[in-house]
Amino acid sequence: MAQWKAILLFGLVLSAACLRPAAAEEAEDADDEDYAEAERAHLIVRKWFKEERAVQGRNLTVHLELYNAGSTTANSVELVDADIPEGFELVEGSGRASFAKVAVGSSAAHSYVVKVAAAEGFATFEPAKVTYKADADGEEQTTVSTPAYVEAITAVQELQHYALIGGKYASLGMMRTSRDWFTAFAVLAVLGAALGGNSAYKGVSTARTNQRRKKALAELEKDA
C-alpha cells in the first residue's frame, strides 16, 4: 500500500510542477498583450557598405537603412552616425540626416561616401544613433544601428584576389587551349613574384639555417 502512496505523491508533485510554468506563461502573455496594444513605432537600423571590398585609394559608400517594424509612424527621426574610423576620409555627404516620418512597414535610407585613404586591415564603423518620436505622446526613443566591418586592402591584394578566382575557374576547365594555360601561368607567376618575392629567399635562408644546425649537431655528437 505504501507503493500507492508514493505514486500518488509523485503525481501530485508532477502536477504542481506542470501548473507553475503554465501560470507564469499566462502572466507573460498578459504583458505581451499590453505591449502590443500600445501603438508605437519601432525603428530597426542597419548599416553596411555598397562595395564588396574596401580598396585603398577608392571610395566606399556607407549605407544606413531605417525600417519601421512598429505599429505607428515614427516622427521627427534624427540620424547621427559615429565618427568614421582612422584611415578613412569623408568625400561626399555626411553622417547626419533627418526624416520627418517613417511609416509603418516602410524604410528610409541615407548614404555618404568615404575614401579608403591610409586604412589597412580590419576597420569597424561604429553604430549610428537614431532618435525619434515613437508614439502619440511624442515620447522620444533612441536606438542604434548595427556596426559595419570592413577589411581595407591594397590594389595589389585585390589583383591577387582576382588571380585566385581565375585559378579556381582554371581548375574547373575554363582554360581550353595550352595557350590559355600558358597565359594564366604567366600572369600568376608575375603576380607571385610581385607579391611573394621574398618567400623564395626565405626558403633559401631556412635551408642554410638547417644546414648550420646539422653541422652544429654533428660537432656536438663528435665531442660526446
Ligand SMILES: *[C@@H]1O[C@H](CO)[C@@H](O)[C@H](O)[C@H]1NC(C)=O
Ligand atoms: C569618389 O567620390 C567622389 C565624390 O562623389 C568623386 O568625386 C570621386 O570621383 C570618386 N572617386 C573614385 C575613385 O571613384
